[in-house]
Amino acid sequence: MTKKKISGREMLFQICMIILFVVLFIICFYPFYYIFIASISNPQSVTSTSIRFLPIQPTLSNFRKVLELNGIWRSFIVSLARTVIGTMVTLLFTSMLAFTLTQKELPCRKFFYRFAVVSMYINAGLIPWYLTMRSLHLKDSFLVYILPTALSAYCLVLVKTYIESIPTALEESARIDGAGYFSIYWKIILPVCMPILAAVIVFTAVGQWNSWTDNLLLVDDNNLRTLQLTLLEYLNRANNIASQARTGGAVVDGSNITPFTLRMTITMVVTLPILIVYPFMQKYFIKGIMIGAVKG
Amino acid sequence: MKRKVIAIVLVVAMIMSLTACRSSSNQSKGSSGNVAPTTSEGEELEDVTLNVFMDLGSTLSSGIQSDPVAEYIKEKTGVTLNLEGFDNQKESVMVASGDLYDVTIIDQPAYIPPLISSGSVADLSDWIQYAPNVTESSQASLKYSKEFLSDESGKLFVLPMRTKAEAVPSARDMDGNFVRWDHYVEAGSPAINSIDDLLDLLETIQKNHPETDSGQKTYAVSQWSDWGRGSFESQLSKYLGKTGIPLFSSYDTDDLEYHDLFDDENLYLAYAKYMFNANQRGILDPEAFIQRHEDYNAKLQDGRVLSTMYQWEINGINNELVNSGKAGFVDIPFADTKEYPAKIKCVAPFGYRQRLLVVSSKCDDKKMRAIMRLIDFVYSEKGARTIVNGPEGITWEIDDKGVANFTEETLKAQRADPTYLSTQGAKYYQGIIGLDYDLYDSTGKRFYDLTLNSDYIKDALNDYEKEYCKFYGIDVPLDVMTERKNQSVDNRAYEMLMPSEHPTDISRSTTSIEAYMEQQLPGLIMSKNQEEYDVKLAEIREKLKSMDYDTTNAYYREAFKNAVVTYDKLMK
Known part of the structure; x- marks a missing residue:
């Protein structure tokens, strides 16, 4: 076996690329690493500028404190519930509509499709949205986390494009065998669409996990409070001393508060579940992006 | 399998319908109006x-x-x-x-x-x-x-x-020239008779402490940029006795004279001049106008900023300093002269x-x-x-x-x-x-917040606070303000009586002028020398004229005048 000889020019190119990607890797990775080492450092010893590459007096006390905060676990369950249920509902409704829109017998299907797509670019704004949700009796209801996102226009584009790439013969043979629309959708199309549905799951789950404005504006019941909003409130409390001066608000002594470590730890707590799930879903995620990029 | 799926769907549907029905149980009917x-x-x-x-x-x-x-x-x-x-x-x-x-x-x-x-x-x-x-x-x-x-x-x-119906000394959350007491003593405890004296003091402190214990560069003066107009007013407003109002105008709290941006007595221009001189002396943090308040606060906590203007900002820091055996921050007053009619009392009847x-x-x-x-x-x-x-x-x-x-x-x-x-x-x-x-x-003599009264404070004074009180011949730190002859009252009522809604053209020009000033003031302060400072200020004023400043300023000048007249009428 002979080794392929690499020219000096190509070697130089390879080295440059390696350096470039290492730099890019550091740029992407270091912020997460910085947050991580700050979150496991002693809050009394660490400041935003004193920490560089290694944690200072490593401790898990920050995580312990954050996880002991009032209402964290209840909020975690709410966030988990909205992520799981919301993702399943989005998956079901979006894929069903995508399949329907691929059926040539459907009158005005192009109109329905474009109508859905337009909603990605044009919306009425915050206050009309709020009024609509209120008139639908979604205020102070868990359903406000689920129903407004039951249909995702972006995911609709992805799934519809994917379904259109499936050979029509598959569908036709099922129809010859006597399958109806729902049977074809449920038994033939959905299993074939698993890769793109996995991508939809990633997109939707991340979106659901990170959402908090619907909670802030429409849900007052503390039992329905999401993790993001609960942690945001704690984060704001650490920062409030400064902002209160501008608003004429209450000011209390802040000697026991270390906003920096609290902020870092909260960021870790919030992103960790998604960071753990991401590597397992990564291949589907990339596939989803590629489909959207090439055929969308 | 099919049954399982149906069962799951039914359970989810049940949960959803239950949660949907729980929303409006606490709705109350409208007030009857019968009291x-x-x-x-x-x-x-x-x-x-x-x-x-x-x-x-x-x-x-x-x-x-x-x-x-x-x-x-x-x-x-x-x-x-x-x-x-x-x-x-x-x-x-x-x-x-x-x-x-x-x-x-x-x-x-x-x-x-x-x-x-x-x-x-x-x-x-x-x-x-x-x-x-x-x-x-x-x-x-x-x-x-x-x-x-x-x-x-x-x-x-x-x-x-x-x-706050009556004028009472502002005992909570004071503004001032806060520097560490040990730094002040080390600098020779100079009297502050002018803004230049204050800058001399700050320059000496920075020379004495060019680096923190961990070797980081220090600056005597710093600032932040994310408070809008508020980022450019507080350092001198207390001792000069000036209060900022919209359009980067200000008024004197003792005689209620209005100062616009074409008047060198304007608070924001006085501030710009002070910061410019600080920069000329090399004691202004170069990140002063690109950092957020939280970054500023972090620097203050690290000891990289050697002076500050808000008491609430240093309460926690003073505790830490005292715990580590060091002196905390104190307000170093300007001379008790007519030039410095310090805002000591505050009244907020509305x-x-x-x-x-x-x-x-x-x-x-x-x-x-x-x-x-x-x-x-x-x-x-x-x-x-x-x-x-x-x-x-x-x-x-x-x-x-x-x-x-x-x-x-x-x-x-x-x-x-x-x-x-x-x-x-x-x-x-x-x-x-x-x-x-x-x-x-x-x-009529004691604060209802019991932590502000002399008897409580006296018992809680730290060593450096005792030295501070001894130096100024007072009982408690607040007295350094209350015993001034030259003092004025910050009346929050004028702000309340200024219009909150404006004609559309005024609103538009106010927004653009304020945004322009927020952009220009840092550049003015960072001028290389006095000549460049003067040129830039002239350019700013020239540009303001083309931004409908005269009309907008006339509107606010009139609004302030009306606020003063209305206040007198309401309080009769």
């Missing part, structure tokens, strides 16, 4: 849970409150507080939709007219008789509210909060713009009665004292002479643990306090 007494003698208080939208400060969480002060409020008024934290976005949605909480603290007067016209806020004109403490302590604010916050109806829809209490018109009579009991409590001396000191009988009591004092147990506990008062709920509910924080009680 019934809140309680009669010997009658038991009705237990009512009130939803309150307010600034939660840095200690409270949203939800039902159960700390000692909340329990005391419940005992005295029957009100259980269910709090929701203030949020600007949420507030704007609430105003647009009319969906208010039972009690809502609004932070912008411009939001009041739409709330009144949509019928979202309750008319308190008849109900206010059941809150005698409001009429007693804040009469002027009621008059103001009926005239300026009623959408020209003359009714009482809004209760301005944090009222309360604060950012604290406007409204009640939802959806509240029924039972809730209205509870709300009036709560309002009466937070505007009372006892209520205010409880909110800032903790519950009566637990942290403080009235002695035989009728004077409020901390109990011996509290003093002991506070000495052992400086956070003791906080554990008793002290200062948690300042977001809903009716009277201003640093107000004298009915004795």
